[in-house]
Amino acid sequence: MDEHGGGQERQLFELGRLVKAGLTQPLGLMRPGGVGRILAVRSGEGDVERGLLEMGFVEGACIEVLHHGFLGRDPLAVRINQGMTVALRRGEANAVLVGPLLDQSTGAGSASRQEGPIS
Amino acid sequence: MTAGTLAVESFRPTRIALVGPPNSGKTTLFNTLTGGRQKTANYPGVTVERKSGLLKTPGGHPVEVLDLPGSYSLRARSPDEAITRDVVLGRQARETLPDALVCVTDATNLGQHLRLLLELRQLGRPLILVLNMMDIAQKRGCQISVEALSRQLGIPVVTTVAMRKSGVQDLLGQIDALLNRTPAAAGTAAIDDWVEPSPAAIRAYHREVERLLQEAVVREGAPERLTRRLDRVLLHPVAGPLILLALLFLMFQAVFSWAETPMDWIDGGMAGLQQWLSAHMEESLLKSLLVDGIVAGVGGVVIFLPQILILFLFILLLEDSGYMTRAAFLMDRLMSAVGLNGRAFIPLLSSFACAIPGIMAARTIAHPLDRLVTILIAPLMTCSARLPVYVLLIAAFVPATTVWGGIGLQGLVMFGLYATGIVGALVVAGVLRLTVLRGESQPLLMELPSYKWPNPANVLLGLWERAKIFMRRIGTIILSLMVVLWFLSTFPASPASATEPAIYYSFAGMIGRALEPLLTPIGFNWQIAIALVPGLAAREVAVAALGTVYALSGDEGAVTEALTATLAQSWTLATALALLAWYVFAPQCLATLAAVRRETNSWRWAAFMFVYLMTLAYLAAFVTYRVALALGGG
Incomplete structure (x- = not known):
């Protein structure tokens, strides 16, 4: 995604529009079976953001919530791009903003590939 | 070039x-x-x-x-x-x-x-x-x-x-x-x-x-299906935890029942070696060092090798197949309640065989605070070295009856001791995270890999590595400790007018008797105090030491049998229970302290662990003794 200048402004505007329309939600609020496309990965603490990025939570990736834990529905098991499955707690998952899967108009996703990598 | x-x-x-x-x-x-x-x-x-x-x-x-x-x-x-x-x-x-x-x-x-x-x-x-x-x-x-x-x-x-x-x-x-x-x-x-x-x-x-x-x-390939289908069951909110429990139950059954035969072999081999040495050597200090010090001491530790290998076989299989991360997933919420990470589940599980490999396995926990808490509570998991002591005391003091329709009372007490260790560990972890080790917990962020059949070569190589590490430890740290302990309990020799067993007059005896006033409030007599001195190095040695204090002789099996009868007569129930409570917490394993020092790179944490466990052990024994006395267990 574009990190500079007008691109970022436009992107934030788009995000705000989607949130208002109720089309986006933090990953931490999603239930098993829920699918979507990652719109933004933002966290106050820098290392959480980098950790999420390194595990594959990046703008444009498709996610599917597969399971949750038996106590307090925590943690979550999330499949990224139909490939790797990652466990994370709802607290960290809230740093990931998820929009509808088929919506291509966000400008936040750089991925042109539709469904997952090769696996 | x-x-x-x-x-x-x-x-x-x-x-x-x-x-x-x-x-x-x-x-x-x-x-x-x-x-x-x-x-x-x-x-x-x-x-x-x-x-x-x-x-x-x-x-x-x-x-x-x-x-x-x-x-x-x-x-x-x-x-x-x-x-x-x-x-x-x-x-x-x-x-x-x-x-x-x-x-x-x-x-x-x-x-x-x-x-x-x-x-x-x-x-x-x-x-x-x-x-x-x-x-x-x-x-x-x-x-x-x-x-x-x-x-x-x-x-x-x-x-x-x-x-x-x-x-x-x-x-x-x-x-x-x-x-x-x-x-x-x-x-x-x-x-x-x-x-x-x-x-x-x-x-x-x-x-x-x-x-x-x-x-x-x-x-592009089709996505993986098998792992998804398996996870639907293994990570199911109800079935998942039940399957995990069943697996753990099977594992502990295996550790205790499969290991019995090889342990008997090792026991027999060591006893045979002792007999052979006794028969073929002149009565001398060297013979005493070899027979009572080295063979008895090292034999008492080598005997745990089969249990440790079986436990590691399970752990390696679970790890290689990809299930271990699922166990961490299932346990994460429970463990995060006391400030631990789901990943701590694996080291803590290993600690049921022996705290040392458990402490080493804590390396996979990235966050330094989470890792330190895990290391500090690992010795509270009931390791297999406590078993000989538990078995001896339970056989001597807990009647072999059944309660509540068919549950063996002896087994129940054993379960209680395990449970006390686990609950104690969770409480300690919670308290540590609120006091000395306060700080943010680490995000979980853990890959759940696809399931696969464990690779036999990987598992065998892993087992071989564990066996080598364990045997190397026995050949170095434990062997030298045994020599030191033998020295402490042999010198100085007893005087001609001795009325008590020789160990009473030795350095170990002196230390034990000096400690006695401190241990009287928790119901320990001087015999226990003396046995705890060599027992400080390694828990299971206390059984052999008690045998020495009560001047029993013969091979290990005979000593244990005679000891069961002697203890049942000479100790009160309150004393026995207090000693059991002591054993749940007491940091009686120098090798563990050495491992903590190495893993944390500081003697400070090893000392901290020693002091907090000692305090807990003393308090637990004190409360147990007083309550038992009040209930008429004197």
């Missing part, structure tokens, strides 16, 4: 480091490459294992292969990953910069694994990319153009199936080609300029991986 210079340099084998994300099959590839010719050592200062092996390429180059800990990124998050970063960057003490890097990736997960390769490529060092598990990728209908990938990346790309030596020759050939082409002293400018990737840099790597895959992936 000419062949001549290589020949000169080959006195030092070319060093190649295997780097790759976790679950890329890197270690299996390493095992296939080096076979049994591998060496495990520790990096100085930390107990991250340094695994290396020697091999000769088809071109005749001697090569030392180094298996680095798995890592998603060079931005290290755990001590293990820091080693990978430092070795790759040539910053690791006593480790020269590898001559070439081999990046191992899972061909079915390239979208995630290629980022590490891009990070490595930035370093400008000789690099080969391995697409591992190519068979699985192809089975799912995936087609990758190796040529396109190699062209795009500008480095050699090799496909392998690590488990089946397929492609390994190819890899060796590429290593040869690389060695003939690249001067060993390739530039290090990029390495000196290395900085941790920023979030923006990681996003850029993501985009680059997308581009590469578009160029190189001819056809």
Whole structure:
């Protein structure tokens, strides 16, 4: 995604529009079976953001919530791009903003590939 | 570079480091490459294992292969990953910069694994990319153009199936080609300029991986189905925890019932050795040292080898199959309630065999605070060295009756002792996280890899490693402790007018009697006090020491039997219960303290653990004794 200048402004505007329309939600609020496309990965603490990025939570990736834990529905098991499955707690998952899967108009996703990598 | 210079340099084998994300099959590839010719050592200062092996390429180059800990990124998050970063960057003490890097990736997960390769490529060092598990990728209908990938990346790309030596020759050939082409002293400018990737840099790597895959992936494979189906059951909110419980139950059954026969063999062998030595040696100090000190002491520890191996067999199978991360997933919420990480489940489970491998397994916990808490509570898991003491006291004091319709009272007490340890550990963890070790908990962020059949060679090699580590410990620390303890309990010799057993007059006896006033409030007599002195080194030694104090002789079995009868007569129930409570908490294992010192790199934490466990043990024994007395157990 574009990190500079007008691109970022436009992107934030788009995000705000989607949130208002109720089309986006933090990953931490999603239930098993829920699918979507990652719109933004933002966290106050820098290392959480980098950790999420390194595990594959990046703008444009498709996610599917597969399971949750038996106590307090925590943690979550999330499949990224139909490939790797990652466990994370709802607290960290809230740093990931998820929009509808088929919506291509966000400008936040750089991925042109539709469904997952090769696996 | 000419062949001549290589020949000169080959006195030092070319060093190649295997780097790759976790679950890329890197270690299996390493095992296939080096076979049994591998060496495990520790990096100085930390107990991250340094695994290396020697091999000769088809071109005749001697090569030392180094298996680095798995890592998603060079931005290290755990001590293990820091080693990978430092070795790759040539910053690791006593480790020269590898001559070439081999990046191992899972061909079915390239979208995630290629980022590490891009990070490595930035370093400008000789690099080969391995697409591992190519068979699985192809089975799912995936087609990758190796040529396109190699062209795009500008480095050699090799496909392998690590488990089946397929492609390994190819890899060796590429290593040869690389060695003939690249001067060993390739530039290090990029390495000196290395900085941790920023979030923006990681996003850029993501985009680059997308581009590469578009160029190189001819056809995408179908997603994995089996793991999904299995997880639907194994991670089910109700079935999942029940299956985990059942697995743990099976594991402990196995540890205690399967190990019985080999333990009897070891016991018989040691007893035979003692008898043989007794019969064939002159009465002398040397004989006493050999028979009572070394054989009895070392035998008492070696006997746990079968239990430890069976427990590790289970742990290795669960780890290799991919289930262990599911266990961590299921336990995370429960453990996060006391400030622990789901990953702590694995070290704590190992601690039921022995706290030392458990403490070592805590290395996989990235966050220093989480790791420290896990290490500090590991000795509260009931290790197998406590069993002989539990068994002795329960047999002597708890009637073999049944309660509540068929539940054995003795077994119930045993379960209670285990449960007390676990509950104690959780409470201690919670208190530590609220006091001395306050701080943010680490995010979980853990890959749940695809299930696969455990690789027998990996599991056997792992077991062999554990057995070697355990036996080496026995040959060094425990052996020397036994000699010291023998000295303490043999000298000075008892006077001619002795009315008590010889140990009463020894240094151990003096220390024990000096401690007695301190231990009277918790119901311990001088015999217990003396037995606790050698028992400080290793818990199970206390049984043998009690035998000595009560002047019983014979082989181990006979002593235990006679001791059961003697104790039942001479101790009160309150004393026995107090000693059991003491044993749940007391830090009576010098080897564990040494392991904590090594893992935390400070005596401070080892001392802290000793003091807090001692305090807990004293309080628990005191309360147990007083309550038992009040209830008429005197």
